[in-house]
Amino acid sequence: MEALARQAKINFTTTKDTSIFEYFNNMAKAEDELFRVWKELTLNSTSDQSKYRVWDYPIKEQYTHILQVIEETGPVSRAEEGIKKVLDNENGEFAFIHDASEIRYEVYHSCDLTEVGEPFAEQPYAIAVQQGSHLQDEISRAILELQKDRYFEALSAQFWNSSARGICPNDNDSEGITLQSLGGVFIATLIGLALAMIALAAEVMYYKRTPSKVTDITAKMALKLDKDHVSRINVTPVY
Incomplete structure (x- = not known):
């Protein structure tokens, strides 16, 4: 998120009137409130609060900048519109911030899309029932049964299967040295x-089949022999 706020090359947006847009809006308001409190502490601090007198603001306003870019780019009304904007930008200079499960589904079914970064601000799904309702126990029991039968894992393998991208050409030059490149x-x-x-093996077999010649001769005879015809010479000294 910090890298997204620092860069200025890639434009991005999200869907309006959703929890994602509300998240950035709330975080920007929180940063604004923190700045207001810090400014009051710095300008109106007493002798006991002199430690708050700093020239540089200690908190980075990254969400304020992200919300500003989203508002300037214009939030989209539907996720399909955001995906289309990403695909229409041939230079890859546009990003769409959306629900992680939906983004991952689109990435697994399109070779022209890629997922960048890790999910943030994760929130669990829940089913709301009336307090004290008997449906709470029944729904919980049904969910446990589905988990035991690995039903959710089957759905995940069916709709969020990364093997579908195996047909996509690998044009990522930042993978470094891999087994494929060193094949x-x-x-x-x-x-x-x-x-x-x-x-x-051939050398060992050759020397095994070639018999060695061992000859006992005197020193004078050894000087007269051609050394190419004798493998080993045992010279008997004469006393």
Whole structure:
């Protein structure tokens, strides 16, 4: 979120009148309230509050900047409109902030989309019933049964399956060194190792089949012999 607030190249927006837009609006108001309190402490501080007198504001107003960009870009009325804006921007300089599950579904079913960053401000889903209603126990029991039957995992595998992106071309140049990029090196190493083992085996078999010649001769006879015809010479010293 901090990186999103610092950059100025990519425009972004979200859906209006939703919990996402309300989140940024509330966070911007909180930053504004903190700034107001800090300003009062700094300008009107007594001798006991002199520690609050600082020249630089200690809190970064990142949500205020994010909300300003969203309002200048214009929030969209539907999620489909935000996804379309992302796809229409060929330079990849537009982002759409939306519910993580919906974004992940669109990313898994489109090779032209990618998910950036981690989810933030996560909130659980809940089912509201009247206080004291018998439906609370029945709904809770039904949810536990579905969890035991792995029903939710089956739904997740059906609609949020990352294997669907296997058909997408991999154009990410920031992956660094991978096994795919080093595949040729590993293959060449294995081929070289195999050739070395074959050469070693052939050399061992050659020396095993070639009988060695052991000859006991005197020193004078050894000087007259051609050393290429003798594998080993045992010279008997003469005393």
